[in-house]
Amino acid sequence: MKFGIVIFPSKKIQDFANSMRRRYDPHYALIPPHVTLKSSFEATEEEIKEIANKLDSIARNFRPVNIKITKIGSFKPVNNVIYLKVESPEELEKLHNELNATFDGNQEYNFVPHITIGQKMSDDEHSDVYGSLRMTKVQFEDTADRIHLLYQLDNGSWTVYETFRLGKE
Template sequence: MLYGIAVFPEKAVQDEANSWRIRHDPHYCNIAAHMTIREAEDWDETKLRLAVEQLEKTAATLSPFKVKFNRVSTFFPVTPTLYFALEDPSPVAMLHEAVCSGPLEQTLPNYVYTPHITIGRNMPPDELHDLYGNLRMKEIRLATLIDRIHLLYQTEQGGWTAYQSFQLGNG
């Protein structure tokens, strides 16, 4: 079964992201607006048990923190993706490093980890450039508290749902 790890922003941030995702993100119906902490991977029961143990330990050692989104950015030309970018990505990057250690260590990731909330993906280049040109001039001031990590699994219908959540600073 496919499992992934994410954090979900507060409702106001989700609502703003979803106002764009509904038209520009084909994954809109499968998962709420989120920041991926660890990409999806197929796990057996042993790996799942080790992941839960790792997430319990990690969550217990970290305190909740606030993040701010201050602009729209893109991964173009690597991928035709638009996203809300963080003013300071380091707290989420540290969370990613803590989660992706021990049994959840990823060998040779395909990209540099960039925490973000996707608002558009798989867009034709003209549409992406047009929308990006408009949105990069828009003032973005969104903030959210990150106080838990979610271990998710993919359902048979393609949606993602929580397997277990881990509150930060609960140790």
């Protein structure tokens, strides 16, 4: 089964992201707006129980993370993805690094905290959409106090397997 680890931002940020994702992200209906901490990975039912236990301990060692979103960015020329840039506080970097060190640290790209708002576009479409969206004024601050272990359903959508609160209770 395929799993991933994410942070879901506040409803206000999700609503803002979805206002653009509806048009520009073909994955809009498959997963809510999120910050990926650990890209998708394969695990069995037995393995995921142990992973969930490790996630619980990791989450307890991290305080809630303050995130700021101040602009719209793009990964072009690597790929035609448009995103809300999440300013990366040190704590978010450390959490990402800890998760990757604990769970097979292979990752395709460097960690750039973001919320995808558009993807799978042609070069021309990307250029047009990014050209207009990057002028959008963006100013959000949020505190993420939990991480989510997701799994992928047969229809390609993602749902929460378990949620872990950051910090000691």
